[in-house]
Amino acid sequence: MQQIINFVIRNKTFLLFLLLFGLSLFFTIQSHSYHKSKFINSANFFTGGIYKTTHGIGQYLNLKEENQALIEENRKLRTIVFNLDLDTLRVSKIDSTLLGDHFRFTDADVFKNSYTLTNNYLTINKGKKDSIQQDFGVITSKGIVGIVENTSKNYATVLSILSKKISVNAQLKKTNNIGSLVWDGKSSQFVQLTDISKFAPVAVGDTIMTGGQSAIFPKGILIGKVEDFSLDIGGDTYTINVRLFNDMTNIGHVYIIENLNAKEIKTLQNQSNE
Amino acid sequence: MNSTTIYSILRFVLLVLLQGLVLNNVNFLGYINPYPYILFIALFPINNNRTLFIFLSFLLGLSVDFFTDSGGIHAAACVTIAYIRPPILKFSFGTIYDNQTIKFNQIEVGSRMVYFSIIVTIHHLILFSLEVFNISDIILILKKTLFSSIFTIILCTLLSILFSPKRK
Numbered sequence: 001m002q003q004i005i006n007f008v009i010r011n012k013t014f015l016l017f018l019l020l021f022g023l024s025l026f027f028t029i030q031s032h033s034y035h036k037s038k039f040i041n042s043a044n045f046f047t048g049g050i051y052k053t054t055h056g057i058g059q060y061l062n063l064k065e066e067n068q069a070l071i072e073e074n075r076k077l078r079t080i081v082f083n084l085d086l087d088t089l090r091v092s093k094i095d096s097t098l099l100g101d102h103f104r105f106t107d108a109d110v111f112k113n114s115y116t117l118t119n120n121y122l123t124i125n126k127g128k129k130d131s132i133q134q135d136f137g138v139i140t141s142k143g144i145v146g147i148v149e150n151t152s153k154n155y156a157t158v159l160s161i162l163s164k165k166i167s168v169n170a171q172l173k174k175t176n177n178i179g180s181l182v183w184d185g186k187s188s189q190f191v192q193l194t195d196i197s198k199f200a201p202v203a204v205g206d207t208i209m210t211g212g213q214s215a216i217f218p219k220g221i222l223i224g225k226v227e228d229f230s231l232d233i234g235g236d237t238y239t240i241n242v243r244l245f246n247d248m249t250n251i252g253h254v255y256i257i258e259n260l261n262a263k264e265i266k267t268l269q270n271q272s273n274e
Numbered sequence: 275m276n277s278t279t280i281y282s283i284l285r286f287v288l289l290v291l292l293q294g295l296v297l298n299n300v301n302f303l304g305y306i307n308p309y310p311y312i313l314f315i316a317l318f319p320i321n322n323n324r325t326l327f328i329f330l331s332f333l334l335g336l337s338v339d340f341f342t343d344s345g346g347i348h349a350a351a352c353v354t355i356a357y358i359r360p361p362i363l364k365f366s367f368g369t370i371y372d373n374q375t376i377k378f379n380q381i382e383v384g385s386r387m388v389y390f391s392i393i394v395t396i397h398h399l400i401l402f403s404l405e406v407f408n409i410s411d412i413i414l415i416l417k418k419t420l421f422s423s424i425f426t427i428i429l430c431t432l433l434s435i436l437f438s439p440k441r442k
Contacts (some may be wrong), residue, residue, distance in 0.1 A: 013324045015359040018331040024346030024353060028404050031345025040339050040346060047294070050405055054295050056439065065440035114342065115304040118406050172364045185414070186407070188304070249301075 027141035034165045041150045041157045042123045048155035051111035051123055066252050073141035103218055104258040115188040115248050121159040134205045143222040143245040145254055162188055178211045178265040188248045193240040202229050208242050215262040289314050294341030308425040315356050316393050322413050331356035351400040355393050360394050390430045398423045
């Protein structure tokens, strides 16, 4: 016993090093799998607060671009509204079941954004207090951004699509060929769409949007357009290089989507899997 | 509390804030970021006890991790360079270190740069290996390590010259 204690005292620096190194390795490995990076994230009171302060300072610098984006979005929405076949004069009251009340939107400001790492995160200013939870989708007016991973009372971290941890269900706009959207970690402008059948009529310039198969994003959120594509080694599927509509390096304002039917869909899928 | 302790605490807070708020957003040429916060580890007073030093390095790394949402990669890299600092000191400063009377602002720029280079390269290699976490992307790891190291070494040297007391 005496010898063991002596050993510990003699090597206490080395043992402390091993302990702390092991601990940080544990955190690292946890952070490399989705849903598990609970401990170390910037959605806490401290870093969230600091990011909030600095965001308050920097916010005014890109007000002009924000306004431009809002005007552009308004124009798009107006085009859609005025071209709808719905005659608003004759419908006396809008029936919510008719509209399909499946998705709830919340807006948020981005405090912090990264795009050079292997797994990139955004920090936003909405959290549990605004009933934001894990697995909510995050988009901008131009297209997809990511998925909420961690929430605290006032803040949340969003796992960007520029991450090797997630793949999002996506499809070609003109046909229904689905595939999954992944990132190769190289450029913040491009993501890759894999598992598209080789019989799909892919052409450069085609639009890619989210497919309806995930319970996170509604069908039809824009992602990007086809830059180039190639058959993968097996020769059965295409791997498509997709140029994102969003400039991931410059994201100011986002919308968070809550799928109100997500729970029901998941339960149903779990039942079918059993 | 003597002035060295206060200086160390100030340096810790300032370097973490500088890293988290400014230098993580540099993204020079798309992906090159400097990490000069490890100046805290490089310039930590030598005569202090090593247990505290290693623990503080861990905290430093973890604070940066909180800002970058990166799990424990900075903490792991920081703990490692803190643990292997004595041999590096001995290698870069030779006999001065043996006398235990080292004062970082009295060392000439040349050997200080050698010292920074070794520490920064080891730190960045561990950092990017853990960040990419994929052995098949070894070229990417080495590329990131090389370019970020150059950037960090230059910044470290400049910062340490800028903020050292006048030599006389």
